[in-house]
Amino acid sequence: MPFVAAxxxxxxxxxxxxxxxxxxxxxxxxxxxxxxxxxxxxARSLPIIAVGGAFVGLSVTLLGYRALDTYGAxxxxxxxxxxxLYRELAPVLTALLFIGRxxxxxxxxxGLMRATDQITALGLMAIDPVAKxxxxxxxxxxxxxxxxxxxxxxFAICASWFEATRVIGLDGGAFWQVMKDAVDFDKDFVxxxxxxxxxxxxxxLVAAYVGFHAEPTIEGTSVATTRAVVNASLLxxxxxxxxxxxxxx
Numbered sequence: 501m502p503f504v505a506a507x508x509x510x511x512x513x514x515x516x517x518x519x520x521x522x523x524x525x526x527x528x529x530x531x532x533x534x535x536x537x538x539x540x541x542x543a544r545s546l547p548i549i550a551v552g553g554a555f556v557g558l559s560v561t562l563l564g565y566r567a568l569d570t571y572g573a574x575x576x577x578x579x580x581x582x583x584x585l586y587r588e589l590a591p592v593l594t595a596l597l598f599i600g601r602x603x604x605x606x607x608x609x610x611g612l613m614r615a616t617d618q619i620t621a622l623g624l625m626a627i628d629p630v631a632k633x634x635x636x637x638x639x640x641x642x643x644x645x646x647x648x649x650x651x652x653x654x655f656a657i658c659a660s661w662f663e664a665t666r667v668i669g670l671d672g673g674a675f676w677q678v679m680k681d682a683v684d685f686d687k688d689f690v691x692x693x694x695x696x697x698x699x700x701x702x703x704x705l706v707a708a709y710v711g712f713h714a715e716p717t718i719e720g721t722s723v724a725t726t727r728a729v730v731n732a733s734l735l736x737x738x739x740x741x742x743x744x745x746x747x748x749x
Contacts, residue, residue, distance in 0.1 A: 516630075516709045520638050523631035533636035541602035541637070542644030549648045550655050552597050553590075557656030560584060561663045574668075578675045579682035581660045585653050586688040587748055588740070594649045595699035595736045598641070599729055603707040606637050607728035610711030611721030619712070634708045638701065645700025646693040653692075691747045698743065699736050706732040 524530070564580040610633060613619050622629040657679075665672045683689065707728040714724035 512713070513705070513709055516712070517705060519630050520635050520705065520708070523628055524635045524639060525631070530631065530636060533632070534640055537636045537640035538644055541598075541605065541640055542647065545598060545601045545644070545648060546651060548597055548601055549594060549652050552593060553652035553655035554659040556589060556593060556652075557581065557585075557659035558663050560589070560656075561660040561668075565664070565668055575670060575674050576678060576682075577664055577670065578660070578679035581657065582679040582683040583688065585656055586683060586692040588744065590649050590653045590656065591692050591695040591699055592736065592740050594652045594696060595645060595703055596733055598645055598648060598700065599703045599707070599732045599736070602641070602644075603703045603732050604725050604729050606641075606704060606707040607711035607714075607725045608721060610634070610708060611714035611724040614712065614714050615716045615718060615721055617716070630712075634712060637708055638704045641700040641704030642697050643700075645703070646696040649693060649696040687748070694747070695740065695743050698739060702735050702739060703732040706735060 560581050561577060564577050564584075565574055568574050568576055568580065610619075613633060619629045619633070622632055661672070661675055664670045664675055710724045710728040710731065711721075714720045
């Protein structure tokens with residue numbers, strides 16, 4: 501039955517999460533794997549984050565200017581961009597780009613390890629496969645997604661400033677002053693990175709769980725990768741609504 505299968509999967513994810521936390525011990529091997537994973541899933545995701553952030557900033561500025569200019573409030577475009585990015589767009593879009601770039605990679609790597617019996621071999625050598633292959637990826641995602649969100653916001657705001665001042669013709673000083681007055685450090689800036697950390701942990705945990713328990717075949721790895729991207733994306737959107745409802749009152 502679908503309900504029974506969903507309940508079993510939810511319980512499996514909960515137990516898997518506890519095993520990941522239990523295996524997260526700051527040993528030398530763990531820290532070296534963590535640094536390696538930060539480079540693999542964080543630094544290598546910077547190009548897509550930069551391009552995505554720049555074009556999101558350009559699009560929001562153009563559409564926002566056309567809407568605000570109707571009411572004579574075109575000088576408030578930077579407030580719209582700043583609040584929209586920090587409260588909603590930057591954490592969510594960064595997480596979705598991260599899922600497509602790194603989440604699929606995590607699921608595929610673990611699925612391939614399952615298909616080639618590497619996970620079983622680690623267990624036979626008395627090495628915890630969760631501590632070796634899953635925990636570093638989980639914590640690397642929690643570290644990387646907030647940092648990638650910061651880069652996303654930086655490129656988006658710079659692109660917005662360029663279009664607003666060089667293309668549309670708004671005053672550059674007013675652009676920064678309005679954004680400074682509209683964006684609150686505690687309510688907007690900090691909460692954005694809290695959401696990003698939650699999204700990063702969720703994406704990595706779902707991708708790792710699906711890949712770790714994939715069928716030990718090439719087809720099973722392909723199916724696991726697809727499931728990881730779809731499930732993680734839906735969970736990020738669901739958690740975004742819940743966190744926004746509680747954080748931004």
